[in-house]
Amino acid sequence: ALERGPVEVRFEDVGYAYPDGPQALHEVSVHIEPRSRVAVVGETGSGKSTFAKLLIRLADPTSGRVALGGVPLTDVPFASLRERVVMVPQDGFLFDTTIGENIVYGRPGATADDVERALHELGLEDWLAGLARGLDTPVGQRGEALSAGERQLVALARAYLADPDLLVLDEATSAVDPATEQRLQRALESAMRGRTAVSVAHRLSTAEAADRVLVFDGGRIVQQGSHDEL
Ligand code: ATP
Ligand code: MG
Secondary structure (H helix, E strand, C coil): CCCCCCCCEEEEEEEEECCCCCEEEEEEEEEECCCCEEEEEECCCCCHHHHHHHHCCCCCCCEEEEEECCEEHHHCCHHHHHHHEEEECCCCCCCCCEHHHHHHCCCCCCCHHHHHHHHHHCCCHHHHHCCCCHHHCECCHHHCCCCHHHHHHHHHHHHHHHCCCEEEEECCCCCCCHHHHHHHHHHHHHHHCCCEEEEECCCHHHHHHCCEEEEEECCEEEEEECCCCC
16 A cells, blocks of 8 residues: 655656547656655647646556556555645636635645644745735635636645645746745745655746756657756
8 A cells, every 4th residue: 555655656658648639648757756856847748737647647648657656556546646646737726715715625624723824834824914804815716816826826725735745736837926926936845845746847946946857858758857967
């Protein structure tokens, strides 16, 4: 069985073809060490999001395999996977309710105190204090009452509250105002500390802060190393 704690990930000769679609990944082999931070970069269509999808088992490889802590992902029960691996999607998916409810969704049964503690640990209490209704602030349909950056903050707080062993991030490409950007950076830093983290990176700073950068091109990893080496 899969033990709790910082986890390693292994892709062994992974190929993936979308049904009626292109072969999006070819022979991807990579070992991600426990607690390490990996950034995934590459041109549009190079396979970055597909790689992220396979990590959280939104899809299964059409060839090869993905293993988490030595256990093939296909052998990890979904209930356990849902606790261990959490993704912050590109445009934070939010429910049409309050900020607090959206964050609690990360860990059913969490209290308002738990949510406030999580926001504190992420350095977001000043953001919370600036909201007219605090945790009771409605996010609106699809989170439209918030900015794109704030939606990512809520999605990140939700992921952090879930306390996953593997955190997968698909960075937002939309412009974020400088104040929110700074908060997001700091919160990401706290959220990734001590865990295995994989980020599809659009910011240079994310690649710079990573232990290793994987460069995708045409569905293959064509280069890997630290940001300085590349
Ligand atoms: P971007 O930087 O634009 O987000 P990406 O590197 O994340 O690009 P992927 O989304 O992984 O790229 O796409 C890899 C390939 O798979 C592309 O050719 C893309 O058109 C195709 N693809 C992605 N999603 C699907 C899908 N749901 N059905 C069919 N083909 C898809
Ligand atoms: Mg993508």
